[in-house]
Amino acid sequence: MSCDTIVLGAGIIGVSTALHLQARGRRVALVDLKAPGEGTSFGNAGLIERSSVVPYAFPREFWRLLRYGLNRQSDVRYSPAYLPKLAPWLYSFWRQSAPQPLAESTRALQPLIERCVLEHDLLVEQAGLSRLIRANGWIEVFRCPRALRQAQREAQAMTVYGLRFDLLDGAQLREREPNLSAEVCGGVHWLDPKTVSDPGNLVKGYAALFAQRGGQVLKGDARSLCQNAAGWQLMTAEGPLAAREAVIALGPESNELLQPLGYRIPLGIKRGYHMHYAHDRELKHSLCDTQGGYVLAPMDQGIRLTTGIEFAAPDAPPNEIQLNRAEALARRIFPLGERLEPQPWLGRRPCLPDMRPVIGPAPKHPGLWLNFGHAHHGLTLGPVSGRLLAEMMTGESPFTDPAPFSAERFA
Template sequence: MNCDTIVLGAGIIGVCTALHLQARGQRVSLVDIKAPGEGTSFGNAGLIERSSVVPYAFPREFWRLLRYGLNRQSDVRYSPRHLPQAVPWLLSYWRHSAPEPLAAAARAMRPLIERCVLEHDALVEQAGLGHLIRADGWIEIFRCPRALQRARQEARARSVYGLHFELLDAAQLRAREPGLSEAVCGGVHWLDPKTVRDPGSLVKGYAALFASRGGQVLEGDARSLQATSPGWQVMTAQGALSAAQAVIALGPESDALLRPLGYRIPLGIKRGYHMHYAAARELRHALCDSRGGYVLAPMDRGIRLTTGIEFAAADAPANEIQLRRAEALARRLFPLGERLDAQPWLGRRPCLPDMLPVMGPAPRHPGLWFNFGHAHHGLTLGPVSGRLLAELITGERPFTDPAPYGAERFA
């Protein structure tokens, strides 16, 4: 079998890359060991996050570091056994979270964030998936008046990014979400983002659009990738597949291909969980408890609680400590019903310490391309990242300067 480009990875990044290449006239094959949308893309809060113009940085205040060091919080948890292994990556993350490099990361991410909703809108319309999308934003909720005041100041400061929001007092917040308890003191309603009622189904719908246009969706192990002369080959359930070019879009599994090729890109993993609950009351918007570090989102299956960050070995068994902590906090604010899932879903977010994805050509392997490391914003950035990489592969003028995302920065 032959095609122009093999895309390895059928998550949101890989599927959107395949779609954009296909739209530019390429014959594309999408290869994954799982069905589309069954990996990291399956479990998230369902936010197309137009308002996240500043990346999630490592805390630098001493009091916050001390609080996290005690390892009793719900928003961030670490495995003591894994911590020695994670320290070098965390130190790099901390250095990149200083004011100047963080501002540089925000500038680099801005062109992607600004186009995220527009690029999703185009694919949603083409795929007929409008029933999965809500256009009413999400609400950041607060239990502490001091934290609410800081959030209001930060929201006003972000007006320079063209964002739209409404500041809500306690009464206004409960008018929009009557199920909330008296424990909330107010919130910020971010209006630009959109939300997805079933992220896994969205990815599957995009993949179905790709297949309906003649694209191949094949089962295969990306680790079988090898260079040929010229081009690349991977083994699939249907046989060997060859192409002039290949894209690594495997999210947290990308490192399994990078290291044998000699690349030492510091890809870290932030683990996270979700659980669905019966709706004791209607939840009208996605709610983020910033201090608690979790999101409650209305999904087709029920109310999904998505946790914050867990630093643990990527292949370590699931640990319910963080989910139980977040669930206890959430139940004080909103009347969740019984759990609907037999086990928590565990996902692995692929992250780089400078908070930027890797997108562009492999420095030492002609015809090989990278598109991974989107951290908390894989769902948000899938279509816009797919567009940028497709423009680079086909020689089209890119809509933004791709230099900040190049793999060369880790040489």
């Protein structure tokens, strides 16, 4: 078998890249060991996050570092045994979170964030998936009046980015979410983002659109990828597949291919969990308890609770400590029903210390392209980063400068 381009990875990044290349006339094969939407893209809060213009940075205040060091918080937890191995990456993350480099990453990502909803809207319409999309934004909720006042001041500073929001006191918040407890004192309702009621099925729907348009969706092990005189080849369940070009869009597994090729890209993993709960009471919006570090989202499967960050070995077994902490906090503000699964889902977010993904060519290997490392915003940035890479690969003028996303910044 042969095609023009092999896209390795059938998550939101890979599927979106495949669709954009296909729309530009490329014959594309999408290859993964799993079905589309079954990896990291399956378990997230379902936010198409137009309002997250500033990346999630490492805290720099001494009191916050001390609090996290005690390892008793629900928003961030670490495995003490894994901390020595993780320390160099955390130090780089901390350095990149200083005001100047953070501002640089914010400027670089802004054109992608600004187009994230539009690029999803185009694919949603083409794939007929509007039933999965809600256009009522999401609400940041607070249990502490002081934290609420600070968050509302910060929200007002975001008007320079063209964001729309409502500042809510406790009574106004409960008008929008009547089942919230009196412990919640107010919030910020971000109006520009959209939410997805089943992220895994959204990715499957995009992949179905790709297949309907003649794309190949194949099962294969990306680790069999090898370079030859004509380009690239790998084994699939249906036999060898050859192409002039290949795209690595494997999220947290991307370095498994790149390290043997001589690349040293500092890809870190932030683990996270989700659990579904019965819809005993209505939840109209996705809610983020910033202090607690979790999101409650109404999904087709139930009310999904997604946790914050767990730093642990990527292949370590699941640990329910963080989920249990977040669930206890969530039950104080909303009457969650019973758990609907025997075990939590565990996912691995691929993160780079400067909070920017890698999008562009692999410097040492002509015909090899990269699209991974989107951290907390894989679902948000999938279609727009797929467009950017496809423009680069097909010789179009990119809609924004791709230089900040080059792999060469880690040379």
